[in-house]
Amino acid sequence: MIDSTSLDPTALAQPADLPAVDRLLSEPAFALWVQQHGRQLITQQLRKLLQQLRAQALAGKLARSELNVVQLAARFEKQLQQYLQPQLRPMINLTGTVLHTNLGRALLPDEAVQAVLTALTTPANLEFDVRTGKRGDRDDLVEALICELTGAEAATVVNNNAAAVLLMLSTMAAEREVVVSRGELVEIGGAFRIPDIMQRAGARLIEVGTTNRTHAHDYEQAICEQTAMLMKVHCSNYAVVGFTKEVNLAELVQIGRRHGVPTTVDLGSGTLVDLSQWGLPKEPTVKETIAAGADVVTFSGDKLLGGPQAGLIVGRKDLIQSIKKNPLKRALRVGKLTLAALEPVLALYRSPEHLAQRLTTLRLLTRPAVQMQEQAKALQPLLQQALGSDYTVAAEPMLSQIGSGAMPIDVLPSYGLVVRYVGAGRAGGPIMRVEKWLRGQQRPVIGRIQHDTLFLDLRCLSAAEQAILQAQWSTALA
Known part of the structure; x- marks a missing residue:
């Protein structure tokens, strides 16, 4: 091992100066890592480090002083930490978008977190009926609760709303026609489009009306013997304004019933309560949609509902039973962790007067701006000092958005x-x-950048995350 204290610190190292792997493994620091992580992993990472050092030496870019055991250990520790760091990492969301698709959408309340932890560490009655001692149906864990909150006759759960729409169409409209207004043929995140999902489900899309105006007679004229359903898609991720016309759900249901055709609704985001009671924009609730006569409704679990990623399908009992018998249901079903998280989130809706405090998503959406203002004033001098005089950091009002396609305007x-x-x-x-x-x-x-300006919206910043920022921003911008 080279003792750099006795050498010219500017002298360049040669490949022959590199220490052997076994020699490094005998050093106390490396021996401790072997004890913690195993000899195989540490040896593999040491060889990787030595390859990097050899390349630097051959390029004449490695000082002999860098081969000191202390410096080698420090460099190896940094490399090891990067290698062992999980790919799924916690982030601090200062984008101003509460339901940020790229950052995991809804944050779960404590009740759901504890339920998931229990499901992770103990056996559970996922498909076991404790009362009869026989095999059970995993949907039974949440179906009664979903029906209680939505007014639906039956319900089932799959892994997201796109899967819910796919399964519904595959069951009810395979090789038949689905009538949809042209203005509702939405594209959701990741370039998934309603027409593409229909095609994969084996259904034939029949577009009616125009982009901005669709009338009742457009649906009437499109119905024929091959019509499987009338479908309404809630345009939650965009808005058409101006000279517009759409057929409301109650009217569409009446058209379907006159012709013996079911009416289905893809609510997208989906909410179980009237958000306007908290000063938020009004969105159609699942219960209102069922009450208006929709035969089947699909919606997401991890958006406005505030739960885990899931797709919920509710509606007429006979139609839900057919959907559950579809072989695709097994491929799209959810596991115990999703159900463990979903049930306590749904249970919070039984006490709506406490919902804004207990449901994380609603708490963030209704958070008073004065709380964020206080955080901004506390953090502003720290960030200003870290960035230096070439930048100005100001605490200012700004506008957040709900996100994940919900209420885009x-x-x-x-x-x-x-x-x-x-x-x-x-x-x-x-x-x-x-x-x-x-x-x-x-x-x-x-954060988010607009017009060469960086905005750090504090709507989603918790007290614990504020403490993290205060620690991280004590280091200046290099």
Whole structure:
């Protein structure tokens, strides 16, 4: 092992100067890592490090002083930490989007977290009927609760709403026609489109009306012997305004009943309560949709409902039973962790007067801007000091959004930090540098950039996360 204290620190190392793997493994620091992680893993990572050092030496870019055991151990520790770091990491969401698809959508309340932990560590009656001692149906764990909250006759759960729509169409409309307004042929995230899902389900799409206007007679004229259903898609991720016309659900249901054709609704986001009671925009609830006569309704579990990723299908008992018998149901079913999280979230809706405090999603959506303002004032001097005089950091009001395709044109009054570049040259590069610095911290911080300005919206910032930011922002921007 080279003792760099006795050598010229500027002298270059040669490949022959590199220590052997076995020699390094005998060093106390490396022996401790072997004890913690096993000899095979540490040996593998050591060889990787030595390959990097050899390449540097051959390129004449490795100082002999870097082969000191202390420096080698420090470099190896950093490499090991990066290697062992999980790919799914906690983030700090300062984008201002509460239900951020790329950041995992709804955050679960404590009741759901504890239920998942229990399901992870103990056997559970996933498909066991404790009362009869026979095999049970996993849907039974939540079906009665879903029906209680929605007014539906029956319910089933799959892994997301796209799967719910696919399963519904595959069961009810395979090789038959589905009539949909042209203005409701939405594309959801990841380029998944309603027409594509219909095609995969084996259904034939019949478009009626125009992009901005669809009338009752458009549906009437499209119905024939091959019509399997009339389908309404709630346009939760965009809005058509101006000279518009749509057929409301109650009227569409009447058209379907006159012709003996079921009416289905893809609610997308889906909410179980009237959000306007908390000052939020009005959205159609699942219960209202069922009460209006919809035969089958699909909606998401991890958006406005505030639960885990899931697709819920509710409606007429005979139709839900047919859907559950479809072989695709097994491929699309949810596991015990989803059901463990979903049940306590649904149970919170039984006490609506406490919902805004207990349901994490609703609490974030209804959070007073004054709370965010106080956080912004506390964090502003720390970030300003970290960024230096080339930047200004201001605590300012801003606008949040709900996210995940819910209420796209509605915004929520919020507060946060605004970072602007005031140094020489254009602002684009320096602002991107700050964004990268925040993203590269131990707990990555994600904001949004608009017009060469970085916005850090504090709507979703918890007290614990604020403490993390205070610690992370004590280090200056390099």
